[in-house]
Amino acid sequence: MFEKLSYLALQEYWWFLIGVLGALFVFMTFVQGGQTLMPILAKKEEEKDLLVNALGRKWELGFTSLVMFGGALFAAFPLFYSVSFGGAYFVWMAILFCFIIQAVAYEYRKKPDNLFGERTYELFLFINGSLGIILIGIALGTLFTGGHFVVNEMHLSHWTNGWYGLEAVLNPFNVAFGFMLFFLSRLLGALYFIHIVDDDAIVARARKMVKICTIMFLLTFAYVAGSLLLMRGFAYDPATHAIVMEKGRFLHALLDMPIVLALLLVGVVSLLSGICITLWKKSRKGIWPAGLGVVMVVLSLFLLLGFDHGVIYPSLSDPQSSLTIENASGSRYTLVAMSYVSLMVPFVLAYIVAVWRAMDRKPLTVEEIENDPHHY
Amino acid sequence: MEAIIWYASWPVLIYVAWRFVWLNVRHVQRMEKLEMLENSGE
Numbered sequence: 001m002f003e004k005l006s007y008l009a010l011q012e013y014w015w016f017l018i019g020v021l022g023a024l025f026v027f028m029t030f031v032q033g034g035q036t037l038m039p040i041l042a043k044k045e046e047e048k049d050l051l052v053n054a055l056g057r058k059w060e061l062g063f064t065s066l067v068m069f070g071g072a073l074f075a076a077f078p079l080f081y082s083v084s085f086g087g088a089y090f091v092w093m094a095i096l097f098c099f100i101i102q103a104v105a106y107e108y109r110k111k112p113d114n115l116f117g118e119r120t121y122e123l124f125l126f127i128n129g130s131l132g133i134i135l136i137g138i139a140l141g142t143l144f145t146g147g148h149f150v151v152n153e154m155h156l157s158h159w160t161n162g163w164y165g166l167e168a169v170l171n172p173f174n175v176a177f178g179f180m181l182f183f184l185s186r187l188l189g190a191l192y193f194i195h196i197v198d199d200d201a202i203v204a205r206a207r208k209m210v211k212i213c214t215i216m217f218l219l220t221f222a223y224v225a226g227s228l229l230l231m232r233g234f235a236y237d238p239a240t241h242a243i244v245m246e247k248g249r250f251l252h253a254l255l256d257m258p259i260v261l262a263l264l265l266v267g268v269v270s271l272l273s274g275i276c277i278t279l280w281k282k283s284r285k286g287i288w289p290a291g292l293g294v295v296m297v298v299l300s301l302f303l304l305l306g307f308d309h310g311v312i313y314p315s316l317s318d319p320q321s322s323l324t325i326e327n328a329s330g331s332r333y334t335l336v337a338m339s340y341v342s343l344m345v346p347f348v349l350a351y352i353v354a355v356w357r358a359m360d361r362k363p364l365t366v367e368e369i370e371n372d373p374h375h376y
Numbered sequence: 377m378e379a380i381i382w383y384a385s386w387p388v389l390i391y392v393a394w395r396f397v398w399l400n401v402r403h404v405q406r407m408e409k410l411e412m413l414e415n416s417g418e
Contacts, residue, residue: 001382005377005382143409343389346389346390346392346393346394347393347396347397349393350393350394350396350397350398352395352402353396354397354398358401
């Protein structure tokens with residue numbers, strides 16, 4: 001079945017799957033957003049326990065989707081993986097440490113004879129939700145703006161400055177991308193609390209936060225979307241594979257791919273509808289249209305990067321070293337073999353949906369957490 | 377023709393996956409209920 005697909009079709013299929021994983025991860029960042037909201041939403045100790053447990057039941061899913069996103073990149077686009085993770089080393093290590101402390105915090109916060117105290121682990125959760133997400137946003141921003149690397153004909157790459165990726169924070173687009181993701185994660189976190197927590201005081205505070213986070217998110221989103229449509233972007237000539245710079249590249253790519261444009265617009269409308277029904281109809285289900293909208297928008301951004309002869313990681317040091325889905329992918333054999341494995345993806349997703357529904361059957365209350373000996 | 381098979385196979389695969397998991401979860405629930413009944417009879 002997969003053997004009959006062309007090499008380019010396999011590369012596009014795998015870029016699509018990576019886009020789906022990346023989009024699911026961005027949706028799951030509601031856990032990180034919720035972690036940064038805890039000091040604002042919880043006024044009492046039992047309220048804090050309630051919020052930690054509401055997030056604690058989901059944090060592994062976000063972590064798993066991040067690992068799967070990295071793993072799929074490693075397997076399907078190994079050159080991209082080696083250039084980005086090996087080159088922008090300091091940024092990725094900082095992100096890694098921000099996520100290690102998240103895992104530690106959930107597991108050790110309530111352990112008896114806790115050496116550091118609960119406050120330390122709550123600070124870890126805040127760092128993970130703020131710095132971790134902003135850095136991931138900055139790293140994703142460099143997929144549009146580029147990095148300082150060169151790749152030789154033996155596929156060996158090196159970074160051309162001593163900052164190893166940290167210089168990305170000097171680009172306003174990357175920083176705006178990071179903050180956009182941060183405010184989006186907080187917005188989703190507030191919507192999630194409204195959905196899952198059965199406590200009127202917390203829900204009322206979360207609704208206020210939805211308003212504030214929406215304003216902050218829309219401001220950064222408008223800047224990022226405007227810059228994206230007007231900025232110079234990289235593309236390649238399908239015949240010669242030469243990299244060319246093009247003004248308004250992403251606008252042209254969107255117009256070339258009406259399905260991606262429709263996905264983006266429907267995603268934005270779905271996200272806004274989730275916010276509107278939460279604020280004006282007092283619905284508790286706003287997380288679902290908003291989450292679906294986020295998945296659609298992020299997926300459309302990945303497709304915008306990789307399809308239509310786009311460059312998935314531009315090189316600012318040597319444009320001809322830029323990476324595309326054609327020059328950075330694994331071999332045809334690897335992609336065919338992995339494509340058969342990918343047929344299991346719907347089974348895994350179906351189990352996640354089943355587990356999620358079992359966990360969310362009824363909203364969480366303070367009494368339930370106090371009576372649960374295994375709570376976080 | 378190949379393209380039709382490719383695009384048509386995904387909804388089928390998603391349905392089969394969902395059905396498989398649903399049957400599996402129902403089976404686990406029945407086993408749990410059976411275990412509960414056995415324990416209450418002891």
